[in-house]
Amino acid sequence: MKxxxxxxxxxxxxxxxxxxxxxxxxTNKDGNELYKTIAYLTDIQHAFRYILRQKIKETTASNVxxxxxxxxxxxxxxHSILDSDQPRGEAAR
Numbered sequence: 001m002k003x004x005x006x007x008x009x010x011x012x013x014x015x016x017x018x019x020x021x022x023x024x025x026x027t028n029k030d031g032n033e034l035y036k037t038i039a040y041l042t043d044i045q046h047a048f049r050y051i052l053r054q055k056i057k058e059t060t061a062s063n064v065x066x067x068x069x070x071x072x073x074x075x076x077x078x079h080s081i082l083d084s085d086q087p088r089g090e091a092a093r
Contacts, residue, residue: 005081009038011047018047052078 001013008023020038027033041047055074061067 005051010035017042018044020047020050048078 001011003011005011005020008025010021010023012019012021018041020041021035022038024034024036039047039050041050052074055077056071059067059070059074061070
């Protein structure tokens with residue numbers, strides 16, 4: 001499985017784990033895409049919690065009002081990712 005999250009960020013999996021990878025856009029001499037491994041994760045819920053925590057850490061909020069606004073923005077962003085793969089009329093669970 002290889003799922004696009006945003007930009008060059010992808011969530012991939014094999015039979016044992018999920019891996020969050022950031023692709024550089026380059027290739028090595030064998031033609032394989034170059035990437036940086038961000039995290040090894042045990043399940044899909046762990047992967048999305050990790051991504052959510054990383055987004056929260058990026059906030060520049062200096063008061064509660066700004067923090068709440070950032071959290072709402074992050075939540076909307078996450079819902080947009082989850083909803084983008086759903087057929088029309090179905091809500092992400």
